[in-house]
Amino acid sequence: MLNTIMKSKVFGWVDRRTGAEAIIKSQLTEYPAPKNLNYMWNFGSLALLVLVLQILTGIFLAMYYKPSAAATYGHYTVAFDSVERIMRDVNFGWLLRYMHAVGASAFFVVVYMHIGRGLYYGSYKEPRELLWIIGVVILLIMQGAAFFGYLLPWGQMSFWGATVITNLFGALPVIGEYLQQLLRGGFAVGDPTLNRFFSLHYLFPLLLVAIVGGHVHALHVVHSNNPEGIDLTKDEEKIMFHPYYTIKDAFGVAVFLLFYCYFVFFNPQAWGFFIEVDNYVPANSLATPSHIAPVWYLTPWYTILRSFPDKLVGVLAMGGSLAILFALPFLDRSKVRSARYRPVFKQMVILFFIDVIVLGYCGHTPPTPTLKLVGQIATFYYFAFFFLLLIVPKFEKTKPVPEGI
Amino acid sequence: MKLKQLLVAIGALAVLPFAQSAVAHEGVALKHAAVNLEDQAQIRRGLTVFTDVCMGCHSATYITYKGLMDYPELGLNRAQVDELRGEHALTEGLRTDLSAEDAKDSYGKVPPDLSLIVAARHGGPNYVYSILTGFEHDPDGRVPDGNFNEYFPGHRIAMPDPLSWLDHEEGDTAQLEQDAQDVAAFLAFVSDPHQNQRHAIGKWVLGFLLLLTLVLWRLKVEIWKDVKH
Amino acid sequence: MTEQANESRRNFLYLAAGGLGGVAAAATAVPFIGSMFPAADTLAASKTEFDVSTVAPGQLVVILWQGKPVFITHRTPELLKEVDGHDDMLKDKDSKAIPEVEQPWMNTPERRKYRSIKPEYLVISAICTHLGCIPGYKPSAGRKEWGDAVPENWPGGWQCPCHGSLYDISARVINGSPAPFNLHALPYEYLTDTKVVIG
Numbered sequence: 001m002l003n004t005i006m007k008s009k010v011f012g013w014v015d016r017r018t019g020a021e022a023i024i025k026s027q028l029t030e031y032p033a034p035k036n037l038n039y040m041w042n043f044g045s046l047a048l049l050v051l052v053l054q055i056l057t058g059i060f061l062a063m064y065y066k067p068s069a070a071a072t073y074g075h076y077t078v079a080f081d082s083v084e085r086i087m088r089d090v091n092f093g094w095l096l097r098y099m100h101a102v103g104a105s106a107f108f109v110v111v112y113m114h115i116g117r118g119l120y121y122g123s124y125k126e127p128r129e130l131l132w133i134i135g136v137v138i139l140l141i142m143q144g145a146a147f148f149g150y151l152l153p154w155g156q157m158s159f160w161g162a163t164v165i166t167n168l169f170g171a172l173p174v175i176g177e178y179l180q181q182l183l184r185g186g187f188a189v190g191d192p193t194l195n196r197f198f199s200l201h202y203l204f205p206l207l208l209v210a211i212v213g214g215h216v217h218a219l220h221v222v223h224s225n226n227p228e229g230i231d232l233t234k235d236e237e238k239i240m241f242h243p244y245y246t247i248k249d250a251f252g253v254a255v256f257l258l259f260y261c262y263f264v265f266f267n268p269q270a271w272g273f274f275i276e277v278d279n280y281v282p283a284n285s286l287a288t289p290s291h292i293a294p295v296w297y298l299t300p301w302y303t304i305l306r307s308f309p310d311k312l313v314g315v316l317a318m319g320g321s322l323a324i325l326f327a328l329p330f331l332d333r334s335k336v337r338s339a340r341y342r343p344v345f346k347q348m349v350i351l352f353f354i355d356v357i358v359l360g361y362c363g364h365t366p367p368t369p370t371l372k373l374v375g376q377i378a379t380f381y382y383f384a385f386f387f388l389l390l391i392v393p394k395f396e397k398t399k400p401v402p403e404g405i
Numbered sequence: 406m407k408l409k410q411l412l413v414a415i416g417a418l419a420v421l422p423f424a425q426s427a428v429a430h431e432g433v434a435l436k437h438a439a440v441n442l443e444d445q446a447q448i449r450r451g452l453t454v455f456t457d458v459c460m461g462c463h464s465a466t467y468i469t470y471k472g473l474m475d476y477p478e479l480g481l482n483r484a485q486v487d488e489l490r491g492e493h494a495l496t497e498g499l500r501t502d503l504s505a506e507d508a509k510d511s512y513g514k515v516p517p518d519l520s521l522i523v524a525a526r527h528g529g530p531n532y533v534y535s536i537l538t539g540f541e542h543d544p545d546g547r548v549p550d551g552n553f554n555e556y557f558p559g560h561r562i563a564m565p566d567p568l569s570w571l572d573h574e575e576g577d578t579a580q581l582e583q584d585a586q587d588v589a590a591f592l593a594f595v596s597d598p599h600q601n602q603r604h605a606i607g608k609w610v611l612g613f614l615l616l617l618t619l620v621l622w623r624l625k626v627e628i629w630k631d632v633k634h
Numbered sequence: 635m636t637e638q639a640n641e642s643r644r645n646f647l648y649l650a651a652g653g654l655g656g657v658a659a660a661a662t663a664v665p666f667i668g669s670m671f672p673a674a675d676t677l678a679a680s681k682t683e684f685d686v687s688t689v690a691p692g693q694l695v696v697i698l699w700q701g702k703p704v705f706i707t708h709r710t711p712e713l714l715k716e717v718d719g720h721d722d723m724l725k726d727k728d729s730k731a732i733p734e735v736e737q738p739w740m741n742t743p744e745r746r747k748y749r750s751i752k753p754e755y756l757v758i759s760a761i762c763t764h765l766g767c768i769p770g771y772k773p774s775a776g777r778k779e780w781g782d783a784v785p786e787n788w789p790g791g792w793q794c795p796c797h798g799s800l801y802d803i804s805a806r807v808i809n810g811s812p813a814p815f816n817l818h819a820l821p822y823e824y825l826t827d828t829k830v831v832i833g
Binding site for chain 2: 640643644648650655657675678679
Binding site: 035036073074075076084087088094095098236239243244247248250251254255257258261262264265266269272277278280281290 | 464466467472498500505515517518520521524525526527558596597598599603604606607610611614615617618621622624625628629632633634
């Protein structure tokens, strides 16, 4: 079908004025990719799909959503009412809302798998350091967009989650208080906060489109890594992206949609993980819910924050845990990329994955002294992982890396 | 450890938090309500309980009188709705006549709107049913300034026994249980009125996606035969 | 497996995948475009009920229907007599010029002349068919106060303040007015003896 379009007169007219054919061929259809990529390489295209879904559903939701904390009836507000109107009165509004809420969590599932692939197979190593760094920027913007978006329904969790997180900025010395007021637009989370968070929530995903473009461009310059972690020099080791990876990605999309649509149509709240029970209660600035936790995809960092008794140290540690991701390509100096050939690194990185899950569990569950200790140990290993990488290459006996595939 | 084994291990760990959903998040296991949202008779009975009993103090502002006609799960006719709404407009939500101030004076707190109560509580309709049939006498005065409820977190609930569960005759138990379940069904419907439609569409979507996945899988396998891998 | 069988299986699978993909894309578009159509609460507001017994004889009431103004006039027997006797002054005495000036309920000559279901209560659009202003109510009663502002032989009805269009007491446009058509008729019906629902 693409072939028929590209042979048409109209396309010829456009191509002469844009060079479209050359771009499509070099970047998509005839783009060379390693022939040994496994299904862990599907998550990049899935992330792009979810980004598009979120933007589409978001734009249509924004046709009805109203970012105002003005009171209507009882504790209900204009914002909360507008979400309920979407759920009840807008044609297929319930579907758009559930797609958007499930999509937010799906985005993080897919991106965490994508990052996990990068960690395990050494996709952050030379010459892909900048590709990795752009990816970390994408992760941060995603977290920002999710944080801003979560305030919009103006439920109890929305309000109190935003209150706690904006409080954190107050912990920074000197500038903390001003930064807090700047974020909130007032002395507490309120209507100004809601309005500006709506604006930023709309902006960030559009920024992402541009940055993802940069991410894909950076990738196309250095080309994909592969599960063996070796540079591919021979032509027969590569295959054209179309049809092999276009179809394989399409298959991956279909499998993803099965899971996604199960949740959208049969379990959108996902037992309280995607839409929290407390968020069906309208925001009440005078009553804190018994258990505040961020949404699951932010819980690992929440645990790191809470692992330190001093508020400022906690904030710095949380920021540090994200900042250290930028440094990864420069901390890990091993010449071997893939964990398949790095026995020590392999165990460390698998432990790291488990560690992040443990951090998440501790952040989500109501705190107990045992859980706090577990969280602290997990926080320690999180940072230890990165610093250990500095010395691992000195003693790790890597397995011999294959010549080709 | 192979990657596959790793993923299985992660999956197993990830199941942990799901165990929490069965309990009323502070210990006591909830009773199970027999709720069927495709049973129009049950939802209508629940509406009657709601308008006869609950609306004395509670609103359900997100369900309108017109909605009582338009949603097939209720499907009342114009005459029935006119009887219920009195002077209120068709497009108004079901609101109680009890003012917030009077409520505060009588009960100490304002009775919450019930439009989303089933979604806003762990256990959903089971929670509503358990609360309504969970009132108990409190001779030891464990809850001196409230009402003792077996299932309410903390056991002290500001709402007095609305269905007269306390001191009811044995012969009435079945009826009261049914009233409680019926109103739980009505409230479960009100909190997410499109859920039946959503499930119906979902079956078609998942069926279609299974077919699409199958086709794309076979296509992938077929064209990858060209590649030595 | 032969080359040919492979080829035909491959083609079939491509076709099947493409076809299913197309169905998926079309099905996905449905909720997005569908959500842009008026929501249920907006449609509920698409009908307005009104109790005509609240309008005193000779009085005019203006209400909103779908956000647009509507006249409801209680015509006295004297005013009803004013409907006849000036057919030659009317651009469109039978309300047939365009579809918007007539309605299915105008199925008798009487209803067509009075432009209402019950003669005493006129329920008509208040938007001047020239450029959209709301005409002023000037029934024959009280015309002495109007002075020289209105034409001598005009039987009374409505006069638009913006560009001077004139309508009779059945909201039919008078010759010489800038407005091209009678005030538009509306879909309405009586739910009870006194309650109409417009829309």
